[in-house]
Amino acid sequence: MEQQEDRFTDPAYRAAVVDLLGTLAYGELSAFIRLSTDADLAPRLSAKADMAALAATEFGHYDRLRARIVEIGADPEQAMVPFVEALDAFHERTKPSTWLEGLVKFYVGDGIASDFYREISAYVDDETRDLVLGTLEAGQRMQFVLQEVRQAISEDPIQGSRLALWARRLVGEALSQGQRVAADRDSFSTLLSGTDEHPGMGLVGIxxxxxxxxxxxxxxxxxxxxxA
Structure with missing residues (x-):
């Protein structure tokens, strides 16, 4: 543990972790807000309750990330601010118009983001990695989304074609967003590319x-x- 904590004496590494936790925290906070709003589109009370439960889970993740940012001596709001404009722009460009589009966006967008941060977590200290992986754990919360989408498609196959087109648009936007975030923040680039002391995945690995x-x-x- 002492060796792990010593990594925070490296300003570049600390900045990278603050950025990682900051972008995750804002992602979870914005997910909470969006899911709370999308619950209004749910066709049944039970579905509204399931959406509220998803939102509550996202806020719980945000709260744990915020606490860790404070623990390592950074300000949570300052850690999140650099990512607000980019993430808000992504959500504005991919605003769902229906209940099902919102579910697919949550499943696709959350999935790609989780995969991205899971890859990055391999290059941070154990405590940060455990927090990140715990935040990304989907488990049963995704089963509700899968069930709703599959049921809708079985009842109306044409709906499946429309949602497939929507999902393809989402993945393009999400991957572009991830590339921009990784390129725009020097700390992320350092974490991914690596240093002499702490090797990363390198350009080929990226x-x-x-x-x-x-x-x-x-x-x-x-x-x-x-x-697909």
Whole structure:
């Protein structure tokens, strides 16, 4: 543990972790807000309750991330601010118009983001990695989304074609967003590319990572019953 904590004496590494936790925290906070709003589109009370439960989970994740940012001596708001404009722009460009589009966006967008941060977590200290992986744990909260989308497609196959097109748009926007975040923040670039003391995945590894993100998206599409 002492060796792990010593990494925070490196300003570049500390900045990278603050950025990682900051972007995750704002992602979880904005997910809470969006899910709370999307619950109004739910066709049944039980679905509204399920959406509220998803929102509550996202806020719980945000609260744990905020606490860790404070613990390592950073300000949570300052840690999140650099990512507000980019993430808000992504959500503005991909605003769902229906209940099902909102579910697919949550499943696709959350999935790609989770894969991205899971890859990055391999290059941070154990405590930060455990927090990140715990935040990304989907488990049963995704089963509700899968069930709703699959049921809708079985009742109306044409709906499946429309949602597949929507999901393809989402993955393009999400991957572009991830590339922009990784490129725009020097701390992220350092974490991914690595340093002499703390090797990262390197440039070739970064290209391979985005290929893996696309493959994982294809798998999720199949799980929903949509063609990639």
């Amino acid at each position: 290209v391979s990572m985005f290929s893996r993100l696309t493959e994982q998206h294809t798998r999720r599409m199949a799980e929903m019953g949509l063609s």
